[in-house]
Amino acid sequence: MHIKKQRLLTPGPTPLYPPALHAMMASDLHHRTEDFRRVYQAAIADLKEVMGTSYDVVPLVASGSGAMEASVSNLFSRGDKVIVCSAGKFGERWVDITKGHGLSPVVIKKEYGDVVTPAEVEAALKDNPDARGVFVQASETSTGAAHDVESMGKIIAKTNAIFVVDAITGLGTMPLKIEEWGLDVVIGGSQKAFMIPPGLAFLSISPKAWAFEATSDLPHFYFNLKKEAKNAAAGESSWTPATSLILALAEALKYIKSIGMDKLVENAQLLARATRQAAAALGLEPFAATSPGSSVTAIKAPAGMDSGKIVKGFRERFGMIIANGQGSMKGQIFRIAHLGYFDFADLFAVVGSLELILAANGYPVQFGKGVSAVQEVYAEATGIRQPVNA
Numbered sequence: 001m002h003i004k005k006q007r008l009l010t011p012g013p014t015p016l017y018p019p020a021l022h023a024m025m026a027s028d029l030h031h032r033t034e035d036f037r038r039v040y041q042a043a044i045a046d047l048k049e050v051m052g053t054s055y056d057v058v059p060l061v062a063s064g065s066g067a068m069e070a071s072v073s074n075l076f077s078r079g080d081k082v083i084v085c086s087a088g089k090f091g092e093r094w095v096d097i098t099k100g101h102g103l104s105p106v107v108i109k110k111e112y113g114d115v116v117t118p119a120e121v122e123a124a125l126k127d128n129p130d131a132r133g134v135f136v137q138a139s140e141t142s143t144g145a146a147h148d149v150e151s152m153g154k155i156i157a158k159t160n161a162i163f164v165v166d167a168i169t170g171l172g173t174m175p176l177k178i179e180e181w182g183l184d185v186v187i188g189g190s191q192k193a194f195m196i197p198p199g200l201a202f203l204s205i206s207p208k209a210w211a212f213e214a215t216s217d218l219p220h221f222y223f224n225l226k227k228e229a230k231n232a233a234a235g236e237s238s239w240t241p242a243t244s245l246i247l248a249l250a251e252a253l254k255y256i257k258s259i260g261m262d263k264l265v266e267n268a269q270l271l272a273r274a275t276r277q278a279a280a281a282l283g284l285e286p287f288a289a290t291s292p293g294s295s296v297t298a299i300k301a302p303a304g305m306d307s308g309k310i311v312k313g314f315r316e317r318f319g320m321i322i323a324n325g326q327g328s329m330k331g332q333i334f335r336i337a338h339l340g341y342f343d344f345a346d347l348f349a350v351v352g353s354l355e356l357i358l359a360a361n362g363y364p365v366q367f368g369k370g371v372s373a374v375q376e377v378y379a380e381a382t383g384i385r386q387p388v389n390a
């Protein structure tokens with residue numbers, strides 16, 4: 001029996017930033033005090049800074065899905081026609097939430113691994129000029145694909161519809177120019193690139209989206225964005241906030257600001273590129289080949305091998321928790337995450353372990369081939385040496 005360190009390597013929850021975890025111990029703090037107000041206001045100001053927007057940013061005590069639901073229940077009205085881009089399990093969640101609230105979604109459905117194109121959104125808006133909203137995932141975590149929200153946003157901005165972007169794994173893994181691209185609502189969650197445990201979600205809300213709030217007729221109580229935004233401006237939350245998570249978020253945001261949001265994005269992009277190259281070097285196929293994102297890389301298990309065997313191998317041999325596929329993708333793919341507090345040393349370990357696990361399952365592997373692909377990307381990115389043509 002050898003030492004196996006437990007390592008959380010899923011695309012949410014993600015590895016925790018230790019100083020943020022330590023900050024949670026100071027949560028014997030009352031939320032209606034100046035001490036808390038200061039932390040809360042600083043955290044919101046820093047969130048706006050890293051998200052790169054002057055729009056209102058409203059935190060909620062919920063996992064990401066709570067903020068998704070709040071965007072529907074606060075901004076839309078019964079019977080509203082909306083366009084939903086559905087290219088994975090989280091796109092399906094938009095369909096369920098909009099239907100569940102009595103909206104009338106026109107669904108642009110794509111195969112898992114594929115993406116909805118801006119041209120398809122444009123055509124859907126032409127066919128449905130009365131559509132009041134467009135919903136999408138910036139990064140569809142279930143497949144590893146990323147949507148072109150820049151082009152979509154610029155198209156939607158010319159219409160009366162608002163663009164609601166689930167950027168829960170998009171934030172910190174891809175550039176998102178909220179105001180320039182016409183992203184009316186951008187949703188984030190604590191347990192993704194923000195390096196802290198689950199339980200907080202937040203949304204940025206454009207003036208165009210606030211105008212929708214004024215006419216919304218859907219019932220809501222706990223998730224009241226207007227009330228929450230008003231209270232947030234005064235350093236208060238409407239209800240008892242998750243004090244410990246706010247302390248953690250404030251600490252993590254200091255770190256993200258110190259390295260720069262663009263560098264956090266670049267970090268994920270580099271790790272994703274290195275992972276794709278490692279997979280190719282090992283003869284493995286990417287799952288989302290058309291438009292691979294940088295939050296997570298989904299890789300197909302070798303023919304005849306259940307991906308659960310790979311996930312189990314990571315857990316049992318190395319104490320590493322990695323993600324299987326979700327829904328019908330379970331058993332077909334495994335997912336290597338890059339968002340938030342992941343570094344190259346993590347990836348050397350993941351790819352080195354993967355090689356051993358594949359070999360243990362009878363797949364022919366030349367040890368080191370995947371790892372050296374990751375090393376090449378690191379060496380090139382850091383100037384250790386110039387690109388080599390392998």
Ligand SMILES: *Cc1c(COP(=O)(O)O)cnc(C)c1O
Binds near residue numbers: 064141
């Ligand atoms: C994690 C995630 C969510 C939110 O899931 P919760 O479990 O509610 O936090 C939503 N969309 C995407 C794309 C995600 O990755």
